[in-house]
Amino acid sequence: MTLEDTDAPASEGQIAAMRVLLEEALQAGVLGLSTGLAYPVARHAPTDEVVALSQTLAAFPGALYITHMRDERDRVEESVGETIAIGRRAGVPVVISHHKCIGRHNYGRSAKTLSMIDSALRHQDIAMDVYPYEASSTVLLPELTRHAERILVIDSAAHPEFNGLELSKVAEKMGCDQEEAARRLSPARGIYFQMSPEDINRIMQHPRTMIGSDGIPGPQAHPRLWGTFPRVLGRYVREDGVLPLEEAIRKMTSLPAQIFGFARRGRLQEGFHADLVAFDAETVLDLADYDTPDRPSAGIEHVFVNGVAVLANGAVTGARGGRFVARGEA
Template sequence: MKWLFLLLISTTTSAQEFDLVILNGKIIDGTGNSWYYGDIGIRDGKIAAIGQLGTANTLKSISAKGMVVTPGFIDVHAHIESSIFQKPSADNFIFDGVTTVVTGNCGSSFQSGIGEFLRKVDSTGTAINIATLVGHNTIREEVMQRAQRDPNESEQQLMEALVTKAMAEGATGMSTGLIYIPGTYAKTREIIGLARIVKANQGIYASHMRNEGNEIDAAIKETIEIGRATGIPVEISHFKLSGQRNWGGSNRTLGLIMAARKEGLDVTIDQYPYTASSTNLHVLLPSWVLAGGTDSMNYRLTNSAVFNSIRQEMLTKAKTDKRKNYAYAVVANCPGDSSLNGKSISDITKTNGRKPNIKNDIETVKQIILKGGAQMIYHSMNEEDVRNIMRYPFNMIASDAGVVYLPKSVPHPRAYGTNARVLAQYVRETNTISLEEAIRRMSSLPAQKFKFQSKGLLKPGMDADIVIFDPLTVRDNSTFDLPHQFSSGFRYVIVNGELTLENNTLTGARAGKALYGLAIPGKIP
């Protein structure tokens, strides 16, 4: 009897029991290797088995016949510090196959601190996993406000202490936004001092570089030098070439990245698949105009003598850029006047009864900024450069977007369709990259870079973040004119084992988790 009892226990515990089985899918595991057919068994939020599993020992099964099964997509460049709490279901990300995002980019992170942000993510319950960088601009402004100068010794030490604290609270690294204030006032040595702290805490350095147009080579070299001086892994954000005079230069700029990697420096890039960027209207002003905060800026804009200098500097830059007006700059969201949303600066100038030339457009820019500014879309890139950068193997796909919850805005379509656009246009339609390569760029490559040890691959023991889509119909539907449209073709999205999108319908599941950097003992991101 004792022998029979032990046999029954052995038989029961050896049986494979799953919460969910995905059947008959074309599996692309995230490594870049070719697809294969198989089933995936999920138990307790993890991938428990891959093979020919059947349905005998599962609570639920779904058929993936005719569809591709991949790791959940990891978006390494997002801005969701506040928007995720406005809409924790993160619909626009889920419908685009994204299960994990990295926020805190471009030098800006949660104002109340990294620890508070990550705790709030877990207490809120979000549909996606979230990691965050600590923003250099956020740190610098806390210590120095918007001062246009170098930090003194005590200020540098205080910034380093704040970065140390942020890493200890769970940041995955540090970001800079060297086109924005106050980061634009920082010298390279200041950033190197902070990057050394991040490196010591196993983090990475992600940078919106100082320039992405006429002075891009110098900006890339500065970013690489920070990596060389500290040994920190470097991620160059939304790699591009802005401005018509720079079009066709991507072989040269990519060559700088290749040379750095050949030297042994861990330098990678990310990209969104569009020829337009999106940022605020203030970037059209000379950076010195923004020093000291809003009151100081408004004084400079309304003082006729000072504004004459501002206008002349903007006219000179426009001439260098070969721009006759600001027709390339379109308002995405103007809180002070939503009637401007979707209109270009030149359109607004014309509506105001003035000829849309560069001088009058500068006046329009001033008036909008005095009313509180606007989020903009800038049509300034070349499709051939986008494709050339897309082919570079150490390049990740990233949206540079937030969670969309403002229906009256006219946001960049990348907020809805980044991954679907890559799969439709650059994989299926133009064969710019293979499907397996695209999935690697969206999964294991970002997981490796940001040290998410349990994500990015389909293999037993990994988190069950999984996307199932139809490779023949997946498509981005969001456009610049009509952006508020979800991607199509994604049938199922699973986050930590929970069906979050089922048969193209949100289930309401919010199984996402806060992901902590490696400086936190016992936390495996």
């Protein structure tokens, strides 16, 4: 398969080859199949192609179909419907990656998408994650500039001198519109301000929603890489009351462990791996912002990974207790 092949649906032979590779990966313990149907390399894959691949998952208990849906903008409801149908037809659990409704004219549509998910939950297993920011971050593509209120440019390889500037200002300097500016800055990433607080709150409150950062490491990044979980605890729990503290912690710990099949993790229980965070509920808060995205958060006192202290009294110890975790591994 070549890069050009992504401009069209896969052939029967290509699907068969992908299924072989997927089965090898599943036998090695991967969590499942993840798709990015919103992106150029995958957007030409029809539903039937994704179903054919996802059916491979059914032979591996606990394997998931995880998707960055085909459209989170004007066709968000249609995309949720497609996602539900893929899980139903393949007979596998589904996780929607960082569910959102993009664009001011789509604000509020999470009421409908969550209703669709609730209806489907009567018959199949569905979950999702959300991050606590009104701005997303991904590759800077011309077609993605149309729905955002504003866009910050980061990591432009072609024009690093414009990193950190708003795309509208860059377009002015270049004497073109924002779509053309995005084209000239490529390859690059952008931070897109394009979601409503009401949708974020509504999605976060759903019982099948996990908290996820979707953080992308790099020399410049979205503050969610550093601030996501303290932000939920400080702003969404303590300040705004969007979630009770216990529910927020469940969405960060035992719920992801349950959904992804991480055995003996996610709970404070004898015989479980000692992955622990000690924080001050009265002071925990994200300090990272779009100007200084790497500022450490306040109120995190101790962190243990597999029983190893990696943060003690607010200071990094240099010890490393992490390990790879495979599907179903105890």
